Amino acid sequence: MTIDLSSPLAAILPDPLASLTAQPADALLGLIALHRADPRPGKIDLGVGVFRDDSGRTPVMHSVKAAEARLIDTQDSKSYLGAEGDVAYTEALAAVVFGGHASHDRLTGVQTPGGTGALRLGAELLARANRAARVWIGTPTWPNHGPIFAEAGLETRSHRFFDPITASIDFAAMIEDLAEARAGDVLLLHGCCHNPTGVSFSRDQWRALADLCAARGLIPFVDLAYQGLGDGLTDDAAATRMIFDALPTALLAYSCDKNFGLYRDRVGALWVQSSSAATAGSVRSNVLTLARSLWSMPPDHGAALVRIILEDETLRAQWEAELNVMRARINGLRQALAAADSRLSTIAAQRGMFAMLPLSTNAIATLREDHGIYMAPNGRINIAGLHTETVPTFVQALLPHLDAAEEAR
Numbered sequence: 001m002t003i004d005l006s007s008p009l010a011a012i013l014p015d016p017l018a019s020l021t022a023q024p025a026d027a028l029l030g031l032i033a034l035h036r037a038d039p040r041p042g043k044i045d046l047g048v049g050v051f052r053d054d055s056g057r058t059p060v061m062h063s064v065k066a067a068e069a070r071l072i073d074t075q076d077s078k079s080y081l082g083a084e085g086d087v088a089y090t091e092a093l094a095a096v097v098f099g100g101h102a103s104h105d106r107l108t109g110v111q112t113p114g115g116t117g118a119l120r121l122g123a124e125l126l127a128r129a130n131r132a133a134r135v136w137i138g139t140p141t142w143p144n145h146g147p148i149f150a151e152a153g154l155e156t157r158s159h160r161f162f163d164p165i166t167a168s169i170d171f172a173a174m175i176e177d178l179a180e181a182r183a184g185d186v187l188l189l190h191g192c193c194h195n196p197t198g199v200s201f202s203r204d205q206w207r208a209l210a211d212l213c214a215a216r217g218l219i220p221f222v223d224l225a226y227q228g229l230g231d232g233l234t235d236d237a238a239a240t241r242m243i244f245d246a247l248p249t250a251l252l253a254y255s256c257d258k259n260f261g262l263y264r265d266r267v268g269a270l271w272v273q274s275s276s277a278a279t280a281g282s283v284r285s286n287v288l289t290l291a292r293s294l295w296s297m298p299p300d301h302g303a304a305l306v307r308i309i310l311e312d313e314t315l316r317a318q319w320e321a322e323l324n325v326m327r328a329r330i331n332g333l334r335q336a337l338a339a340a341d342s343r344l345s346t347i348a349a350q351r352g353m354f355a356m357l358p359l360s361t362n363a364i365a366t367l368r369e370d371h372g373i374y375m376a377p378n379g380r381i382n383i384a385g386l387h388t389e390t391v392p393t394f395v396q397a398l399l400p401h402l403d404a405a406e407e408a409r
């Protein structure tokens with residue numbers, strides 16, 4: 001049936017969607033379009049958060065290609081798997097994430113569409129368990145964190161943790177802000193490689209956060225999206241493991257999209273640890289019913305590749321070697337930036353793909369317009385977008401703006 005929009009009836013019926021207000025476009029996606037349209041050969045893209053190799057590409061990893069060939073050869077059905085996704089994938093991944101701490105009857109894990117899906121599923125579970133829970137999120141953070149929890153119906157609260165002047169952790173400010181947290185509230189924590197700041201809590205600070213959660217009845221929700229891209233697979237999981245050892249109840253949203261380079265294939269997992277096996281059983285049933293209404297079943301392809309890689313000794317060694325090269329590239333660029341000027345020295349000790357520069361909106365626009373240097377509107381740079389050869393050009397363009405920022409203070 002077609003509706004005649006010029007009919008008098010159409011004119012008097014209110015448009016039920018007219019109440020929607022237009023939403024601002026995603027700033028980073030806008031940046032991709034601007035960068036693409038820029039004809040300057042020396043342009044530098046530090047905006048989008050994907051790994052780039054020496055030639056500026058985000059290639060499919062060799063281990064992933066090999067797993068893909070094997071999957072195509074051996075897969076004999078594409079029938080539904082179920083809301084939990086590929087159970088062997090989640091089990092193999094749990095060993096990478098939790099090490100020897102992986103297998104106990106209070107821990108339940110399911111496959112999700114990326115880390116985003118894991119965060120949303122966890123948020124829905126928390127909201128179903130306790131609508132009054134508030135989610136404490138450090139400022140700055142990945143811009144999607146706030147909306148994910150808010151859309152699940154949870155109130156979000158901000159806390160300080162980062163000093164932009166020294167580009168380091170301000171732990172005292174964080175503890176001061178968290179004094180307002182109530183029992184049952186949720187504390188969102190980046191497991192490693194903080195996005196966007198690159199800063200990490202020390203081991204003692206992690207321990208203090210675990211103690212705070214235990215003493216105040218807060219639920220830690222760890223977001224681990226970059227395991228292996230900071231200090232290595234084991235070191236990058238250390239804080240997560242400590243939190244899960246120290247507290248009866250904890251959640252983990254995991255992404256394989258960066259460390260396996262599977263971005264568009266949407267590969268992630270959610271783990272929930274409960275205080276008893278009985279609670280874990282009802283948690284699992286709730287997670288599965290929520291997943292069923294959100295996406296029914298997660299996409300299989302990428303998770304099947306991760307399973308194939310992790311279950312095969314040779315492919316796994318190849319993946320780890322490739323991940324080591326990615327990490328070494330990022331950390332090498334961090335060293336090069338820090339060595340280029342003392343004002344960038346903090347970048348060497350930071351980890352992951354990102355760092356935050358204390359730049360004004362004007363400075364960020366000038367760098368883009370005059371030098372073809374693209375970065376996120378908050379001054380976040382993707383270190384992997386650089387090359388040892390472009391570091392000097394970048395730093396030269398940057399320094400006057402860092403001087404101006406310093407003078408403005």
Ligand SMILES: Cc1ncc(COP(=O)(O)O)c(C=O)c1O
Binds near residue numbers: 114117256258263267
């Ligand atoms: C901190 C953080 N968490 C979660 C995600 C989501 O990852 P995915 O692409 O797997 O949904 C990202 C992606 O940029 C991120 O930076």
